Amino acid sequence: MPAAKFKIVRKCKVCGEPFKAKTIESWYCSPRCSKIAWKRNKDEELRMQKLDEVVKKIPKSKDYITVPEAYALFGISKETLYRLIRKGAISSVNVGERQTRVSKEELLKLYPLRKKALTKSKPVAKLYSLEPKDCYTIGEIAKKYHLDDSTVYLHIRKYSIPTRQIGNFVYAPKKEIENIYKGAKQ
Ligand SMILES: [Zn+2]
Structure with missing residues (x-):
């Protein structure tokens, strides 16, 4: 097997x-x-889902929110929040012992919202340059990464990397090739 x-x-x-x-x-x-990695991903997903639940329950009209709500919305830690309050960067109110509320409006101006657990990243339309100056030939790739030509072709097909033939040479975009062989010994 060439692989x-x-x-x-x-x-x-x-x-x-x-x-x-x-x-x-x-x-x-x-x-x-791999098992540890899988477990970590799962845990992270669950954690995010729980935060999403907290976010869903925050009334839209409510400006002053609790510290856990701020964490769920923005992913800002308690420590950071209190630092912002101390610096006077955001307004807060105390509604009782250990019951600090912070202004959502003001935080919105300072922080991006935490990413949702289930938002799948949109596939980004790839822009390839197939100009020879932005490409390697198959031979160059094989030499650079110590592979034989057939292995290179195999990977190119597997990862749907675009190619272009000019004369006797087949070209593939440098960026795409470097991406799939990231970490490879050269
Ligand atoms: Zn390991």
């Missing part, structure tokens, strides 16, 4: 140890680390 020639040493995204990636999509050194 066996694929040699990339990457740092495991969980434990940080270098490992030999078997495929372009290998990001973790071991099944254990």
Whole structure:
């Protein structure tokens, strides 16, 4: 199988140890680390969903919101909030012992809203330049990343990277190629 020639040493995204990636999509050194990563993603998703629930319950007309509500809306920590209050950057009111309320309107001017848990990022229309100056030839890619031509073609098909043929040469955009071989030994 040509993919066996694929040699990339990457740092495991969980434990940080270098490992030999078997495929372009290998990001973790071991099944254990992939499991940890999966669990972390799941936990993060749940955490975000809980924050979304808090946000849903904030009445639209309400300006002064609680510290947990501010966290759910903006993702700003309690410490940061209190610092802003101390600096006088935002207005606050005390409605009782440990019951600080802060102005949502003022925070909106200072902070972007926290990203929603379930908003899928929109696919960004890719702009490719297939001008030879912005491209590598297949031969150049093979040489640069120590692969054979057939492996390069395989990856190009797999990742739907556009190519352009001029004479005897097939060109692929540098940016796309560098992206798929990120972390590869050169
Ligand atoms: Zn690891």
